[in-house]
Amino acid sequence: MQSVKTKEIHISDYNYELADERIAKFPVAQRDHSKLLIYDKGEVGEDVFYNLPKHLPQHALMVFNNTKVIQARLHFRKETGALIEVFLLEPSEPADYEQMFQRRERCSWLCLVGNLKKWKEGTLCRVLDVSGEKLEVKATRKGEVGTSQLIEFEWSGGVSFADIIDMMGELPIPPYLNRETQESDKTTYQTVYSKIKGSVAAPTAGLHFTEKVLADIDAHGIEREELTLHVGAGTFRPVKSEQIADHEMHTEYIAVRRHTLERLLAYDAQAIAVGTTSVRTLESLYYMGLKLEENPDLTEEQLHVNQWEPYDDGRCQMSDGRCITPVKAIQNLIDWLDRHELTTLHSSTQIIIAPGYEYHIVKMLVTNFHQPQSTLLLLVSAFVKGDWRRIYDYALAHDFRFLSYGDSSLLIP
Numbered sequence: 001m002q003s004v005k006t007k008e009i010h011i012s013d014y015n016y017e018l019a020d021e022r023i024a025k026f027p028v029a030q031r032d033h034s035k036l037l038i039y040d041k042g043e044v045g046e047d048v049f050y051n052l053p054k055h056l057p058q059h060a061l062m063v064f065n066n067t068k069v070i071q072a073r074l075h076f077r078k079e080t081g082a083l084i085e086v087f088l089l090e091p092s093e094p095a096d097y098e099q100m101f102q103r104r105e106r107c108s109w110l111c112l113v114g115n116l117k118k119w120k121e122g123t124l125c126r127v128l129d130v131s132g133e134k135l136e137v138k139a140t141r142k143g144e145v146g147t148s149q150l151i152e153f154e155w156s157g158g159v160s161f162a163d164i165i166d167m168m169g170e171l172p173i174p175p176y177l178n179r180e181t182q183e184s185d186k187t188t189y190q191t192v193y194s195k196i197k198g199s200v201a202a203p204t205a206g207l208h209f210t211e212k213v214l215a216d217i218d219a220h221g222i223e224r225e226e227l228t229l230h231v232g233a234g235t236f237r238p239v240k241s242e243q244i245a246d247h248e249m250h251t252e253y254i255a256v257r258r259h260t261l262e263r264l265l266a267y268d269a270q271a272i273a274v275g276t277t278s279v280r281t282l283e284s285l286y287y288m289g290l291k292l293e294e295n296p297d298l299t300e301e302q303l304h305v306n307q308w309e310p311y312d313d314g315r316c317q318m319s320d321g322r323c324i325t326p327v328k329a330i331q332n333l334i335d336w337l338d339r340h341e342l343t344t345l346h347s348s349t350q351i352i353i354a355p356g357y358e359y360h361i362v363k364m365l366v367t368n369f370h371q372p373q374s375t376l377l378l379l380v381s382a383f384v385k386g387d388w389r390r391i392y393d394y395a396l397a398h399d400f401r402f403l404s405y406g407d408s409s410l411l412i413p
Helices: 002-007 049-055 097-102 161-168 204-208 211-219 259-267 276-294 326-341 374-381 388-398
Strands: 035-040 043-048 062-064 067-069 073-076 084-094 104-115 121-129 133-145 150-157 194-201 222-230 252-256 273-276 346-348 362-368 408-412
Touching: 035 049, 035 388, 043 049, 043 388, 049 211, 049 408, 062 211, 062 259, 062 276, 067 222, 073 121, 073 161, 084 150, 097 161, 097 194, 104 133, 121 161, 121 362, 133 161, 194 222, 204 362, 211 222, 222 259, 222 276, 252 259, 252 276, 259 276, 259 326, 259 346, 273 276, 276 326, 276 346, 276 362, 276 374, 326 346, 362 374, 388 408
Parallel strands: 035 408, 062 222, 062 273, 067 194, 273 362
Antiparallel strands: 035 043, 073 084, 084 104, 104 150, 121 133, 133 150, 222 252, 252 346, 362 408
16 A cells, blocks of 8 residues: 555655755845756756746646744743743644734743753743833743643733734744844745744745745736645654654644635646645645545544545545545535635644655645755655655755755746
8 A cells, every 4th residue: 555655664765965055044135036946847957036937837826825933932031040942832822823912911832941951940030121111021831731831921011922922032043054043034034925923934935935026926827825834843853763654743733715715626726836834735625625525514623634644545535435536625625614604714734745645736836955854855755756866966966055045946747
């Protein structure tokens, strides 16, 4: 079975030598002047990113992730002088992102805590000066939840939690950049179309787009749609197990509007994805629609896509072995929204996309160059039917810049 083969993949087969000087520490001066590798049905070439629209088919649908990176690193200093970093992972109470950022006075998050051994007990406090008024922010540990800490925040001043993190938080640039966050990162580490706060890492394929490139895409007859997947810190989690069967994927939260589902239907449920986060969301939609084919009465929580779901019974998971088309899957989701009188689908996904996976919705992909032995590299390999090494060899031989602030590629399998 294909699923067994996928689970038996050895991550060491997805290694390549990435010297530190190949990792872009900062972006190019103009976003759309980065290099663009083009992999078109096995042929490899290059261009400049601002020419991307010329390489895209007319009358297609391009899907972007409009998540916005939050200033998720919060620093507190104990009376002893010890510095404690509280890194926001995902909201706990309230669990809804939109409600969380509007919350006043109190909320709780699942967090990673730096220097945890110095914070055995007690409440951390930080005083902010806001236009001459003192605003106090407190953080209290409420226990462990898996590998995270449940932290309750309380604050004065009548401001929202969104205001709090804007005032005291620091933008969490990737750890492999090995540098401090700079003021410029607040702009360069956000896409120009970012809207919905919630990510702790940028959907980096989108960092190359400018308003001019977006206008050129429109002029080219390509329709643009947006969805939201909040990128979690797990995106940087290395695969530590030799076989990927033993790697646990992180869960990420998604929101897709009914209008976007309708536009997908108009394009026969086929799309050009900008970034691996858009890929994970679009492909998860297929499996959510597949669940509804068997049980139309599922809740939002039950629509969650588990890590190995696409592989559990070969290509399909219906009890009678049938597959459904991507169009039928999307229609099922629209019908489900209508039955529940909802305009937006909110759910989550833990999907792992690796060689052996069969893509249902994504037909082209714009993406950066990813870390060796990462789940993102597995996703790319699955997309180009195992031909990833030729792409990466070309990029390494032609001075492409790697990772979050690096160059990009257009992949057409």
